[in-house]
Amino acid sequence: MKETDCRFHKLIMGRQPCCDKVGVKKGPWTPEEDIILVSYIQEHGPGNWRAVPTKTGLLRCSKSCRLRWTNYLRPGIKRGNFTENEEKMIIHLQALLGNRWAAIASYLPQRTDNDIKNYWNTHLKKKLKKLQGNEGFSRHGFSSSSSSSCKISRGQWERKLQTDIHMAKKALSDALSPEKPSGSVEFGHTSHAKPSGYVSSTENIAKLLKGWMRSPMKIPDSADSSEGGTDPMKQDKNSKETAEGFESSISDISQSMSPEASLSQDESKPNVDARTQLSFLEEWLFDKGLNQGKEYQLCDFALDENIVHYF
């Protein structure tokens, strides 16, 4: 009922879909499209996604462009091969935060929410089920009924977390405000006010793009756009391979970026929040004696003292 109300409401409002269905391409991205998107972002920075299709001539909707960038093309992304630590992180965080993949992803800076979500759905869910079958997993705090070992309920905990995050956000923006040109926190929307971190990463992208363009691309002669002819899925495989090489080299470079740089290069990763949450998380995790991994580490990014101070 709420949903139908909502739809009706939207109908009245006349809100347009993010993309009109006609003339909008769907399905896997081709290397050409990736290049176009990356070079556009390289020039203008991420953000203002609405303008991307028109400015680039890509026959994709803005959402699709954003998704492609955040989940695949963005520098610093690691894909596949989740480490044991990452796995544990995800499991704990999922137990703690629920299916808030974006929040969980903020603790794993090199992973996208989509990736984590997929990994959870395909691997971890089953794994946990298995484990739960074997030995009451709940004693580790993974099930909702695990609150016995935790003094406060998850709901309470989350409320606390939220208020604390809010405080931290405020504190951070206060702390940062003197340095910031007014109103350009989200550099994506102000294309000329790019933080240096992003510039450096885009320079890397540019270099890589050059190299990539120079190397013989195995793009089918007919290119994709003609929808028919060659098998589009095979083309996609090609695209995956070429893009993968391209991307892994990007991520290699960007891995050496400073946390600040990686923070600024991606507005979709609320690392600030992540850091603030981390202090609680650490407490929670360690308090609960989740000491299964001697070498278990939460994450390698350091806690920002300014933020921790507020707690």
Added chain:
DNA sequence: AAGAACTACAACCGCCGAATT
């Protein structure tokens, strides 16, 4: 060897909240 079943993951869809007009 062939087909069915399963797995992995990129991409899409719809909803929501924040920002803007």
Added chain:
DNA sequence: CAATTCGGCGGTTGTAGTTCT
């Protein structure tokens, strides 16, 4: 303050690849 736009999020789907029968 209401209307509208936009970006982000989580759930879901589609399909290529792999394993099983």
